[in-house]
Amino acid sequence: MAKHINEKYVSVAAITKAEHVRVVKDIFKTITRRYDFLNHFFSLGRDIHWRRFTTGKMHFLKTFRFLDVATGTGDLAIETALRYPAVRVTGLDFVQEMMDRGKRKVEKKGLSHRITFSRGDALNLPFPDDHFDVAGIAFGLRHITDRKKGLGEERQGVAPRGPGMGG
Numbered sequence: 001m002a003k004h005i006n007e008k009y010v011s012v013a014a015i016t017k018a019e020h021v022r023v024v025k026d027i028f029k030t031i032t033r034r035y036d037f038l039n040h041f042f043s044l045g046r047d048i049h050w051r052r053f054t055t056g057k058m059h060f061l062k063t064f065r066f067l068d069v070a071t072g073t074g075d076l077a078i079e080t081a082l083r084y085p086a087v088r089v090t091g092l093d094f095v096q097e098m099m100d101r102g103k104r105k106v107e108k109k110g111l112s113h114r115i116t117f118s119r120g121d122a123l124n125l126p127f128p129d130d131h132f133d134v135a136g137i138a139f140g141l142r143h144i145t146d147r148k149k150g151l152g153e154e155r156q157g158v159a160p161r162g163p164g165m166g167g
């Protein structure tokens with residue numbers, strides 16, 4: 001019997017994978033408007049530093065494409081596009097509301113021609129093998145029900161010698 005934390009959500013240890021996915025989608029649909037503020041506030045701005053650190057580790061050698069899995073409102077996608085002007089970025093997420101907010105940020109920064117968003121599941125990526133030089137996930141791995149499979153999907157999408165990055 002699931003142990004209730006509050007009236008709406010239950011402990012992830014006590015629910016099925018399908019329920020876990022439903023709760024994750026529900027949470028991010030609900031907090032979309034406040035997500036960026038909450039992320040910066042609760043991490044005291046460290047999230048910004050970590051994305052910057054991560055993009056500094058990237059190497060683009062063949063396809064000059066970056067895949068941002070669980071892109072949310074697109075901050076890692078934007079940081080990467082700003083740092084590497086020759087790179088095209090795909091942000092993938094299964095919550096459209098988060099990506100809609102990301103799209104507006106991308107438009108404001110004039111990056112729409114280099115950053116596109118795609119709705120999909122990190123556990124079943126809809127891209128050909130070896131399509132990207134780099135794949136990354138920022139603050140998203142913890143929400144994925146099968147982390148090993150998620151990282152395997154990312155690895156498959158990355159051209160040989162490209163690093164995959166998870167967090």
Ligand SMILES: C[S@@+](CC[C@H](N)C(=O)[O-])C[C@H]1O[C@@H](n2cnc3c(N)ncnc32)[C@H](O)[C@@H]1O
Pocket residue numbers: 024025028039069070071072073074075076092093094095098120121122123137138139140143144145
């Ligand atoms: C904490 S947010 C991270 C957003 C962004 N990467 C950032 O750096 O702020 C986690 C995101 O992961 C997405 N997500 C979780 N599981 C997913 C899955 N299996 N497939 C696609 N997106 C997923 C959620 O919808 C949410 O937008």
